[in-house]
Structures are given as C-alpha cells and as structure tokens.
Amino acid sequence: MHPREEPGAVPAEGPAHRHEAPASGPEGDAHRPRTRLRGRRPRPFGLRTRMVFAFLLVAAVGCGTTAALTYRAARSAILEQTQNTAVSTFRQQVDDLYVELPVDTEMLRDQLQDIAKKGKPRTWRVYAEYGSLRVSSTDRPVSSVLTPELRARAHARDTPHTSFQRVVKGGVPYLTIAVPALFRTDVAPETARPTGLVLYAVMELREDEANIEALVTAARDGALPALAIAFIPALLAARGVLRPVRELRHAARSMGRGRLDTRIHAKGSDELADLARTFNESAAELERSVTELRRAEARARRFASDVSHELRTPLAGMLAVTEVLDEDAGTLDSDTARAVRLISAETVKLAVLVEDLMEISRFDARAAELHTDEVDVADCVRKTLSSRRWTDPGQVHAALGEGIRARLDPRRFDVVVANLVGNALRHGRPLVTVRVYVDDDGTLVTQVSDRGPGIHPDVLPHVFERFYKADPARARSTGSGLGLAITQENVRLHGGTVEAANHPAGGAVFTVRIPL
Numbered sequence: 214m215h216p217r218e219e220p221g222a223v224p225a226e227g228p229a230h231r232h233e234a235p236a237s238g239p240e241g242d243a244h245r246p247r248t249r250l251r252g253r254r255p256r257p258f259g260l261r262t263r264m265v266f267a268f269l270l271v272a273a274v275g276c277g278t279t280a281a282l283t284y285r286a287a288r289s290a291i292l293e294q295t296q297n298t299a300v301s302t303f304r305q306q307v308d309d310l311y312v313e314l315p316v317d318t319e320m321l322r323d324q325l326q327d328i329a330k331k332g333k334p335r336t337w338r339v340y341a342e343y344g345s346l347r348v349s350s351t352d353r354p355v356s357s358v359l360t361p362e363l364r365a366r367a368h369a370r371d372t373p374h375t376s377f378q379r380v381v382k383g384g385v386p387y388l389t390i391a392v393p394a395l396f397r398t399d400v401a402p403e404t405a406r407p408t409g410l411v412l413y414a415v416m417e418l419r420e421d422e423a424n425i426e427a428l429v430t431a432a433r434d435g436a437l438p439a440l441a442i443a444f445i446p447a448l449l450a451a452r453g454v455l456r457p458v459r460e461l462r463h464a465a466r467s468m469g470r471g472r473l474d475t476r477i478h479a480k481g482s483d484e485l486a487d488l489a490r491t492f493n494e495s496a497a498e499l500e501r502s503v504t505e506l507r508r509a510e511a512r513a514r515r516f517a518s519d520v521s522h523e524l525r526t527p528l529a530g531m532l533a534v535t536e537v538l539d540e541d542a543g544t545l546d547s548d549t550a551r552a553v554r555l556i557s558a559e560t561v562k563l564a565v566l567v568e569d570l571m572e573i574s575r576f577d578a579r580a581a582e583l584h585t586d587e588v589d590v591a592d593c594v595r596k597t598l599s600s601r602r603w604t605d606p607g608q609v610h611a612a613l614g615e616g617i618r619a620r621l622d623p624r625r626f627d628v629v630v631a632n633l634v635g636n637a638l639r640h641g642r643p644l645v646t647v648r649v650y651v652d653d654d655g656t657l658v659t660q661v662s663d664r665g666p667g668i669h670p671d672v673l674p675h676v677f678e679r680f681y682k683a684d685p686a687r688a689r690s691t692g693s694g695l696g697l698a699i700t701q702e703n704v705r706l707h708g709g710t711v712e713a714a715n716h717p718a719g720g721a722v723f724t725v726r727i728p729l
Contacts, residue, residue, distance in 0.1 A: 265447045272443035280429075288425045295334055295421050296377065300390055302333040303414045304375050307392040316343050316410065325350040325412070337414040344409060358387050358415050367391035367411045379418070386418040457485040461492060473500040518574035524567045528560070535560045569695040573679065576702040583622045583706050590617045590649050590657065597630045598647070608643045609634060614650045619657050619729050625703040629711075632696040633661040633723045641665030641721055651729065657709075659725040667715040676713045677701045 306328045312321060325339040329350040332339075340349040340356050342364075347354035358380055366376040377390045394410040460477050467475040475496060479489035535557035542550040575581045591613035603609045630647070637645040641663025648660040668676060675681045680694040704711045709727035716722045 265444070265451050269443060269447055272439065272447075276439050284425070284428055287428050291421050291424055292379070292418070295418065296379075296388055298334050299332070299337070299388055299414065299416055300375060300377050302331070303328075303337065303390050303412075304392050306331060307394060307412050310394065310412075312394065312410065316346060316348075318346065318348055321348050322350070328412075328414075332414070332416065335416060335420070337416050340413040340415070342411050342413070356389075356413065356415050358382050359389055359391075359413055363389055363391050363413075364411075367393050367413075368407075386422050388416045388418055390414040390416075454485070457489060461489065464492065464496075468496060468499075473503055514574055514577045517570050518578070521567045521570040521574060524563075525571075528564050528567060531560050532564055566695075569699060572699055573695055573702075576699075581702070581706060583625065585620045585622050587618055587620050588623055588626075590619055590621070590659075591615055593621070593623055593626055594630055594647060594649055594659075597627045598634070600627075601631055601635070603634060603638070608638065608645065610644050610646045612646060612648045617649060617651055617657065619727070621707065621727070622703075625706065629700050629703050629725060630659065630661075632700045633659075633725075636696060637661055637663040637665075637721065637723075652726075655729050657727045657729050659727075660722060662716055662720055662722040664720045667719060668713060668721050673713055673715075677711070 310324060310328070312324070321341055325341055325348060329337045329339045338349065338351050338356065340347070340354070340359070349356070360378060360380060363376055363378050366374075375390070375392045377388060380387045380389055391411060391413050394408045394412065457477070464475045464477050473496065476493050477489040479486050479493065535553075538553045539557050542553045545553065572581075594611060594613055598604060598609060598611060634645060634647060642665040643663070645661065645663045648658075648662075650658055652658050677697050677700075679698045701711050704725055704727065707727045709725060711723065711725045714722050714724070
C-alpha cells in the first residue's frame with residue numbers, strides 16, 4: 214500500500230510466515246485414509262493358501278504404501294502450489310493498492326472488488342478491516358471463515374507480516390490470507406510501519422480437494438488391478454515351491470510302503486534342492502541298512518532252519534534209544550536210572566524245541582499253509598485235551614458250545630488250543646477253563662483262563678515275543694519259549710487275532726477270535 218502522503222515510497226516485501234491453526238473443523242491436510250484392522254484368530258489353511266495370501270498381502274502393502282506416499286506428495290504439491298500462488302498474488306495486489314487516509318469506504322469497496330476479480334489461481338472474496346470499519350467485496354462485510362488467531366497475527370504491532378491459514382468450515386476447505394497495509398517512506402524505505410488497515414482474502418479449496426480425491430480414487434482403482442495381476446505370480450510362486458514339497462511327500466509315503474528305492478529328482482541350487490538331495494542320501498543309506506538287515510535276518514532264518522533240519526535225524530535216533538532206556542530203567546541202579554530218565558526228558562525237550570524252530574522258520578519263510586476243513590469246534594477241543602491227557606476235571610474244565618462248525622485247519626487249531634492250555638497249566642493255577650462260543654458279530658471265540666496270579670502289566674506287551682522271559686534270572690524253563698509265538702502265527706493264518714489280559718477276579722485270560 215502506498216499512502217497518499219508519500220507518493221514516492223518504494224514498497225519492500227516482508228517475509229511471508231506460514232501459520233496454520235485448526236478452526237471449527239478438521240483441516241484439509243488432516244483428511245487421511247485410516248485402516249482398521251480387526252483381530253481374528255488364525256485359521257488353519259493349507260500351505261498354498263498361506264503362501265498366496267502372504268504374496269498378496271505384500272503386494273497390497275506395497276500398493277498401499279506407494280499410493281499413500283503418492284497421495285501425500287501430490288496433495289502437498291497441489292495445496293502448496295495453490296497456496297503460494299494465492300499468497301504471492303494477494304500480497305502483490307495489496308502492495309500495489311493506493312488508499313487515502315482516512316479511508317473512503319466506497320472507494321475501498323471498489324478497490325476490493327477489483328482485487329477479488331484479479332484473484333489467482335481463482336476468484337477471492339476480499340475483506341478489509343480498519344479499526345471498527347469493515348468493508349468487503351461481497352454483500353457481507355465480515356467473513357465467518359476468518360479466525361481470531363489469524364486476525365491477531367495480522368494486527369501484531371511488533372512484526373506485522375503476511376499470514377495464511379487453511380480452514381474447514383461447514384465441510385468446505387478454505388485458504389485465508391491476511392496482509393497488513395504498511396506505511397513506507399523514501400527516507401527509510403527498508404522500515405515499514407503498520408497503518409492499521411488489514412486486508413483478508415478468502416478462497417475456496419474445493420477444486421483442489423476434488424483433485425486430491427481424484428488422486429485417491431485413481432490410486433485405489435489402480436491398486437485393485439495390481440492385486441489381481443499379483444495373484445498370477447503368487448500362484449506360480451506357490452506352485453514352484455509346493456511342487457518339490459509334494460514330490461517329497463509322495464516319496465516319503467512311497468518309502469513308508471516299503472519302496473526304499475524311491476528317489477526325488479533334485480535340480481537347482483536352492484534350499485528345496487538341497488532338501489531333495491539330503492532326502493535321497495538318507496533314503497540310499499536307509500536302503501543299504503535295511504538291505505543288510507534283511508540279508509542278516511535271512512541268513513539267521515536259514516541258519517535256524519538248516520540247524521533244525523539237520524538235528525531232526527540224530528534226534529530221531531536219540532529218541533528211539535531213550536525210549537528203550539526208559540523201558541529198562543527199572544532194572545538199573547538208582548543213580549543210573551535217574552541219569553537215564555534225565556537224558557530222556559532233555560532229549561524230548563530238545564526235540565520239541567527243534568520242531569518249534571522248524572515251525573517258526575516256515576512262518577518266517579511264508580511257507581506255512583492252511584489246510585482247512587469244516588469241523589465241529591467242540592470235538593476238536595475235546596480231542597486236543599484228550600490227546601494231552603488233560604481230562605482231570607480238577608485241572609481243566611471245558612465249557613464248549615455245541616453245534617459250532619467252522620472251516621479250520623485242524624492241526625493248527627489243535628496247536629493253538631494245546632499251547633494256550635499248556636501255558637496256563639505251567640504258569641497259572643487250576644482250574645483252567647476252556648470256553649468256545651460265537652459272539653454277536655459272528656466270530657468264533659476260544660478263551661482259555663486260569664486262576665493263577667495273572668500276568669504282570671510290564672510283561673503283557675511281550676508275551677507273544679519269541680524266547681521272551683518274564684524273569685531274566687530264570688535260565689531254563691519247561692517250554693521252548695516259542696509256544697505263544699507259534700500260537701499267534703497260527704491264528705494269523707486263520708485271519709484272526711489273539712490277545713492276552715488279566716481277569717478282574719484274578720488269573721490270565723487268552724482270547725482267540727477267528728472269523729467264521
């Protein structure tokens with residue numbers, strides 16, 4: 214402003230101090246999108262789904278971050294450009310303003326309307342305050358958008374300067390500018406004193422906010438296709454990672470089924486390729502170990518079978534001799550007779566052991582066969598008990614269901630019953646009870662129980678193992694240690710099961726179930 218008293222004064226621009234303060238609503242630069250994340254408990258998804266989700270999440274975060282940074286930078290650039298243009302233009306208009314003091318209201322109104330028409334980058338509404346005088350380029354002398362804080366800075370006595378503020382009023386953003394009119398003289402043009410006249414410009418930022426919203430919409434609309442496009446490489450990446458995992462799973466399953474020669478085609482130099490090579494090395498080492506164990510087991514079985522077979526011929530001769538010696542033992546002296554009977558008894562045990570070893574060898578070699586026939590089960594059990602002379606009712610009680618017929622191998626079923634009853638008589642206490650019946654699901658059940666102390670819980674899982682001894686200190690026993698193992702193999706040949714348990718009232722119970 215050039216006062217009339219000093220027409221030759223040269224105006225000097227003062228620095229424009231940016232000052233922003235909140236008004237009656239949130240400021241324009243406070244409008245930022247906020248995302249609310251709802252906490253959800255993770256659900257068990259497959260590896261492919263989790264990988265695709267993670268890939269899309271990274272893509273979404275990348276798109277969101279890029280859009281937010283772009284929005285922030287573009288918003289600052291748009292608002293600052295508009296703001297700087299408006300502040301610079303309005304200050305220049307005020308500096309070029311020629312006003313006589315005291316102020317002529319009509320003349321000042323015309324000048325304000327002229328300034329409003331020259332507003333950049335768009336039309337302003339211009340207001341002037343001089344003491345109690347209020348003049349504007351509109352029909353309203355005072356604007357409700359102007360804040361007390363902006364007025365206070367414009368009327369500061371010490372350092373009057375240009376101030377601006379972004380304000381939101383009624384949901385509409387505004388830029389408000391305050392420029393005090395200064396009095397300068399030719400004597401000291403660098404000094405300026407306030408005249409008391411302050412001009413204000415009010416400009417809507419609705420168009421700028423619309424441009425910013427368009428940027429947000431464009432960023433959002435561009436992120437959705439980007440996520441859709443990212444879904445394709447996510448699937449390809451998941452497929453590339455899961456293919457070796459799937460091959461590893463199939464290979465592990467194949468090895469679990471006994472195919473130890475299974476290998477994985479390893480290619481590349483990444484971690485999955487290293488895992489495949491490690492699997493192949495482990496599989497090769499396992500195959501070598503299992504092959505060697507199978508060879509050792511086969512040699513052991515062949516050795517037991519060969520030894521048992523070779524012992525049968527001399528044992529047959531020894532049994533014949535011991536029978537003769539038993540017949541003549543009564544004519545010998547007592548010491549010789551005891552020795553003869555001991556040799557005879559041990560020879561019989563050895564013969565039984567050899568026969569059991571040969572039977573086990575046949576099972577191991579898968580050479581054991583069933584020769585079934587339709588038989589009366591009760592008659593079979595009675596014949597077994599009678600042939601072993603277990604007919605004392607105080608020792609063995611037979612509770613046999615009559616009329617039960619089944620297709621069995623009579624010889625092997627005889628071995629099953631004889632081994633179970635003999636085991637009960639040796640290790641249990643009378644009365645030994647043999648039950649035969651058919652349960653509700655049509656299964657033949659043969660149950661042998663005794664009234665002994667039962668089987669120790671630690672021994673129960675091992676009773677059908679070969680040569681297992683419940684008491685390690687016991688070096689010898691009356692049996693071969695293979696009876697229950699042979700019983701189990703014979704039951705399996707019939708497609709059945711045999712179980713050992715303790716009766717609640719005491720004693721051991723062996724239960725054989727064979728499907729009819």
